[in-house]
Amino acid sequence: MKRFAILLLLCFGVTLLAEAIAPPALAQGSGEIVLAQNNDRGMPNIFRFLFGDRRQRSAPQPWQGPFEIITPPSREAARPRERRSRSAEPAPREVAAVEKAPDAKRVLVVGDFMARALAKGLAEAFAEDPNLVVIDASSGSSGLVRADYYDWPGKLPELVAEQTPDAILAIIGGNDRQAIRTDAGSFAPGTDEYRAAYTARVVAFADALKATGKPVLWVGLVPVSSGAMSRDYSAFNSIVREQVEAKGLRFIDTWNGFADADGNYVAVGPDMNGQSVQLRASDGLNFTRAGQRKLAFFVEQPLREVLGAATPQLAAIDPAVGTTAPGEAAPQIGPMVPIEALSSAGGDTLSGSATEDESGGIAAAISEGIAYENGVTPPGRADDFRWPPPAITSTTAPSAAAEAPPSAAEATTPPSAEADPAAAPAAN
Numbered sequence: 001m002k003r004f005a006i007l008l009l010l011c012f013g014v015t016l017l018a019e020a021i022a023p024p025a026l027a028q029g030s031g032e033i034v035l036a037q038n039n040d041r042g043m044p045n046i047f048r049f050l051f052g053d054r055r056q057r058s059a060p061q062p063w064q065g066p067f068e069i070i071t072p073p074s075r076e077a078a079r080p081r082e083r084r085s086r087s088a089e090p091a092p093r094e095v096a097a098v099e100k101a102p103d104a105k106r107v108l109v110v111g112d113f114m115a116r117a118l119a120k121g122l123a124e125a126f127a128e129d130p131n132l133v134v135i136d137a138s139s140g141s142s143g144l145v146r147a148d149y150y151d152w153p154g155k156l157p158e159l160v161a162e163q164t165p166d167a168i169l170a171i172i173g174g175n176d177r178q179a180i181r182t183d184a185g186s187f188a189p190g191t192d193e194y195r196a197a198y199t200a201r202v203v204a205f206a207d208a209l210k211a212t213g214k215p216v217l218w219v220g221l222v223p224v225s226s227g228a229m230s231r232d233y234s235a236f237n238s239i240v241r242e243q244v245e246a247k248g249l250r251f252i253d254t255w256n257g258f259a260d261a262d263g264n265y266v267a268v269g270p271d272m273n274g275q276s277v278q279l280r281a282s283d284g285l286n287f288t289r290a291g292q293r294k295l296a297f298f299v300e301q302p303l304r305e306v307l308g309a310a311t312p313q314l315a316a317i318d319p320a321v322g323t324t325a326p327g328e329a330a331p332q333i334g335p336m337v338p339i340e341a342l343s344s345a346g347g348d349t350l351s352g353s354a355t356e357d358e359s360g361g362i363a364a365a366i367s368e369g370i371a372y373e374n375g376v377t378p379p380g381r382a383d384d385f386r387w388p389p390p391a392i393t394s395t396t397a398p399s400a401a402a403e404a405p406p407s408a409a410e411a412t413t414p415p416s417a418e419a420d421p422a423a424a425p426a427a428n
Contacts, residue, residue, distance in 0.1 A: 101130045105307050108165035108214075110156065111172035113140040114295075117287040118171055118219060121296030122303075124289075132307070135163050143175035144201040153208040160212045167306050168209060169299060171219040173236040174285075177229060189232060199239050206247045215306035216249045219299060222258040223265040225284025230265055250306075254298045258291070272297060 109119040119136035126132040137159050142150035152172070160168070179186045180197045187193040209216045218240060221233040234255070241251045258279060260266050267280045271290045279291035287295060379390040 098128055098130050100133050104131045104133045105166045106133050106135060106164060107167050107169060107303065107307075108135045108137055108159065108163050109169045109171075110137050110152065110159065111170050112138065112142050112174045113286065114174050114219075114221065115169070115171045116140055117292045118169065118295050118299065120289075121287075121292035121294070122169075122299065124293055125296045125300055135165065137163065141175060143172060144198065144205060145176045145178055145180045147201070153204045156205075156208045156212065160214070165214060167215045167217070167303060168212060169217050169219060169303070170205075170209060171221070172205075173221050173233065173240070176236065177232050195235075195239070198236075199243060202240055202243045203247075206244050206249060210247050210249060217252055217299060217302055217306065218244045218249055219252045219295075220254055222254055222295070223263070225265050225267070225280075227264075250302065252298055252302060254295060257294060257298055269294075 107122065109115050109122065111118075115138035116136060119134055119138060123134045123136075126134060139150050142152065144152065176198065177189055179188050180194055180201075182197050184193070187197055206218075209218075220237040220240065223230040223233065237253070237255065241253070244251045255263065258266065258269065265280075265284070267278060267284065268276055269279050271277045271279070272293055277290045278288050279294060280286065281288055281291075378384065379386075
């Protein structure tokens, strides 16, 4: 123990003596004098020699290489990439509206906010048609319940006299989910009294539409995101369809165009081109531009029909075409007839059947030698299914003097398995 104490004192004395006689160090490569670092905490150098200074060991070393300036990433770069929408809507095609003709057909659209969407869709649909003008006379907050706010049966004659339309489109009822007031009192939606009063309002508006003498198309409501509202809209459609069709007017059902297979509301669905796009606005009530165009799609063809502007249909086959004069041989081929006209000709039999007139028309297209002879296919032809097949004595087409074909009864009777066991699998 004494030896250790003596050794420790000796080391302490040597250290103090070395610091006292140590000369100042010169900085490398310069004439400056660099003094030794002071001991801030008064720690003896012997302990620094043995244990070192934690601050020095943990202090960062100065950078000896070239400096590099690192700039923080911008917000655009740091922002995570937006997830691609599952129903990315393609950019709508801008339709350049053409100047309308002076005698263009005029279509008056009346009703609530859905009627406004219909008018916008129709305006886009007929933007390039100079022969049709769409007039938007809708009132977004109107309906059939609040006649004190907007009286459609009373306002309609004035609109027709002012706009002189050739056809009228109506879609209304989106704002009618509220109490209806009558002389007998106020009735809440869903009651029998409400249904009776609302039916009377529908009848009054239908009578006003019919009194104009113009073609009328009443468009049904579509489902919305609220299930309760959709159920009420469906009830309104039932009342309207019943009363409108009883008046001889036409009702157009558009419900399934904006619903799924179960008839429920969908916000995304196929557009005019079959692409899945956003059809309804974020409120679950209004329409996007694609939805407006799709709503108009259900009305376009009926509207063209009532205006007399429908696509002309192919004329039916003229029975006089292709007939032959008395004494003339039947031609080998019949007259050229569009295939679309065949389906529009009507009838219960297929074209070219045995009941057709053999003197001309479709039957004349079957040349002699190709048709069945006495109801039997000539031997060797692809549609000759007789078994066993008859022997063919020549590679040329069989003539009338060749082997006489079997009777029709023999040809049509299927062979039995007992007569020819090999034929049984073929019969199956």
